Amino acid sequence: MLCGDNGLPGRFLILDFASQKKLLEETTGLTLKRDVPLLGFTSLGIGGPAALFAVVDSSSTMGKLISVATDCGVEILILGGGTNLLVSDDGFDGMAVHARIFGVELSVDGDRVTVGAGVSVAGMVEDLIARGIGGLEFAAGLPGTVGGAVAGNAGCFGCTFGQKLVGATVVTGKGEIVEVDDPSWFGFEYRRSSLSARQAVVTSATFVVRPDDRFRLRREADEYLSTRRERHPAKGIMTAGSYFKNLEPSEPGGRRTAAGALLDQVGAKEMSVGDAAVFERHANIVINRKNATAQNVLELAGRMAARVKKKFDIVLEPEVRFVGRRG
Ligand SMILES: Cc1cc2nc3c(=O)[nH]c(=O)nc-3n(C[C@H](O)[C@H](O)[C@H](O)COP(=O)(O)OP(=O)(O)OC[C@H]3O[C@@H](n4cnc5c(N)ncnc54)[C@H](O)[C@@H]3O)c2cc1C
Incomplete structure (x- = not known):
């Protein structure tokens, strides 16, 4: 069950904490850490420990982890860049899962770019500008990861990630890997998507882009970066x-x-x-x-x-x- 959901499906395996950890490790091949302070994983620098902590970098491992965690009733918190989170001083009783790159880092195909959910948004934008590819420059300097930006429909300067997304690879709350090609699946609204209600994790996202002049893109991005520097903390x-x-x-x-x-x-x-x-x-x-x-x-x-x-x-x-x- 992903963090925030209280509807218990009633098919949980009743296991003690040590047995849950062992089962999760055996199924995924991951080594799970215990009592990891989350303050180092959030931009606010605040937060007590997560009872369990995993770093996951592939859709298949994420699928297995979610599937077993759901069966065991272990709550999951997906951590991207941690730039939109306030973690309790008492920590998190479930498993924090640090979502890393997830296979593809950045690949361009015509007017589409596909990016791993763990990639930094700011890095992605710089990479695209250097290649003369426009469409996402509004997000220059936006903190956090591509997965977090899709999950929260991040936006700025009149544009949002939901307006640019045309497809995604998603791990469902049952642990299945699904290719989504209909953006309405995400139910984007102001600063939200249906991902958390669906208990789903995005592992890569595809956005619509266009060839553009890299010097023009650079100038536009620099304006956004300068506005950010004026308004936001250093x-x-x-x-x-x-x-x-x-x-x-x-x-x-x-x-x-x-x-x-x-x-x-x-x-x-x-x-x-x-x-x-x-x-x-x-x-x-x-x-x-x-x-x-x-x-x-x-x-x-x-x-x-x-x-x-x-x-x-x-x-x-x-x-x-x-x-x-x-x-
Ligand atoms: C200085 C500063 C400026 C900012 N400016 C803006 C701005 O202009 N516009 C704006 O919209 N936001 C802004 N933010 C907030 C933040 O940067 C965005 O919300 C960002 O998109 C969060 O991404 P993240 O990877 O850090 O997500 P996190 O904070 O790690 O997570 C946020 C939520 O997304 C979920 N999530 C993360 N990754 C995934 C995934 N792969 N699959 C499913 N769910 C996932 C998490 O579980 C959590 O619920 C700003 C933050 C800072 C610190």
Whole structure:
């Protein structure tokens, strides 16, 4: 069962922890680590240990792992770049699975590019620009992996991954490997897809691209990178990007109101709890100054949202995904 699902299928093998670990290892050939701190796997630098931890780099191993984990009732957290996650200080009771490259790194075929889910988005964009291939340059400098960007329908500068995806290889919640060629399968919405509800893992994704002038692409990407540098914390500052989702447009086809604009008006940039603080240049970005805990971040986010509710009667919804037990 993938993290977040509570519908128990009722066919679990009742095994103790050591037997579950042994069965998972025997079936997959992996060596699973125990009690691995997740703070090193998240850009916020926060998080207690995962009871089990695996690094998986092929669809077939992912399939076997998911199949046995489902049978044993072991909850799975797929970790991409960890740039959109807040992990509980108490850690995660299930198995964190670090999704690495998954076979293909990057292959171009006409107007299609297929990329392994574990590839960094920023690296993919640079590679495509160098080859004179356009279409994904909007994502220049976007932190995280291709799998995470598809799972969360990441977007910026007016474009999203869901608009560019034309196919994918997916491991289903039953551990089957499926080639998806209908993007509607993903049910893309603002900053979400149906992957987590389907308990599925994307192992590679195919996007539509076009030949383009590499110097023009470079200039466009450089503009995006420079906007990111102006608005976002510098490299090395621990953050998960925008904490809250932007608001639904008030009319169909309208623009979303930036959550940051509302947070700015309630003085969020001055706020902090422990070492969790709002970034001085962007009221919707929470940073970890050094030793912030998940509890600090949750408390700060709660206070930020409460101010917006009080002043505008608007409920902000987190974009950053919380994992594990709430204290
Ligand atoms: C400085 C900064 C700026 C950012 N700017 C933006 C921005 O402009 N736009 C934007 O949309 N986001 C932005 N983000 C947030 C983040 O970068 C994106 O959400 C990113 O796509 C997350 O990818 P990841 O690999 O880090 O996913 P993770 O954080 O590792 O995981 C996020 C979710 O995706 C799931 N997941 C990961 N890989 C897979 C997979 N292979 N299959 C199935 N599920 C998977 C995880 O289980 C989890 O639920 C920013 C973050 C930072 C730190």
